[in-house]
Amino acid sequence: MSRPREFDVNCALQQSMETFWAKGFKSTSFEDLTRETGVKKQSLYCVFKDKKSLFLKALALYREQSTAILEDLAAQDMPPLKKLEAMACVSLSDESGINQRGCLMVNSILEFGTEDQEVAREIEMMLSTIEQIFEQIIRSGQEQQVITNRLASRELAAYLNNIFIGAKILEKSGASSEKIEMNLRTAFALLEI
Numbered sequence: 001m002s003r004p005r006e007f008d009v010n011c012a013l014q015q016s017m018e019t020f021w022a023k024g025f026k027s028t029s030f031e032d033l034t035r036e037t038g039v040k041k042q043s044l045y046c047v048f049k050d051k052k053s054l055f056l057k058a059l060a061l062y063r064e065q066s067t068a069i070l071e072d073l074a075a076q077d078m079p080p081l082k083k084l085e086a087m088a089c090v091s092l093s094d095e096s097g098i099n100q101r102g103c104l105m106v107n108s109i110l111e112f113g114t115e116d117q118e119v120a121r122e123i124e125m126m127l128s129t130i131e132q133i134f135e136q137i138i139r140s141g142q143e144q145q146v147i148t149n150r151l152a153s154r155e156l157a158a159y160l161n162n163i164f165i166g167a168k169i170l171e172k173s174g175a176s177s178e179k180i181e182m183n184l185r186t187a188f189a190l191l192e193i
Contacts, residue, residue, distance in 0.1 A: 012037040017058035063126040080141030102172030163187040
């Protein structure tokens with residue numbers, strides 16, 4: 001008879017995600033993970049197999065949580081440009097700078113590049129989902145004639161996704177909030193009619 005699991009897997013995954021987010025994959029040791037989760041190494045291995053598998057699950061959790069927030073904002077009853085601006089606000093750190101960890105996906109892009117196909121696949125899934133959310137909002141704005149039709153909604157969504165990634169990189173590098181906000185204001189102004 002197997003022993004019952006002695007820890008909350010979802011809680012341990014959330015705590016592991018936070019640890020990877022703060023330190024990155026390569027700088028996070030299994031000791032860091034056991035200390036942060038309060039779960040013994042063998043117990044983590046039994047559930048998640050190894051550090052890489054745990055990291056991939058943490059990336060998937062981050063993707064699910066992040067896209068759920070954006071989908072909730074997309075469903076709000078507000079003008080399209082306001083939705084996109086709200087998404088920029090929740091995607092970046094608060095003004096106190098306490099949460100200057102950046103974005104776990106962007107951090108992972110910078111850490112892994114193209115060297116790991118599984119990580120790249122998880123990142124691509126998130127970026128693709130975000131781009132689809134942007135495209136729906138932009139298309140709605142074009143239909144309402146508040147967002148430019150000079151380019152297709154798909155092209156504008158890809159552009160905006162790149163702007164958001166760039167803003168997150170600027171944030172992670174310690175750029176001032178004024179510089180980041182200037183870039184976002186410029187991007188939103190280019191979307192307006």
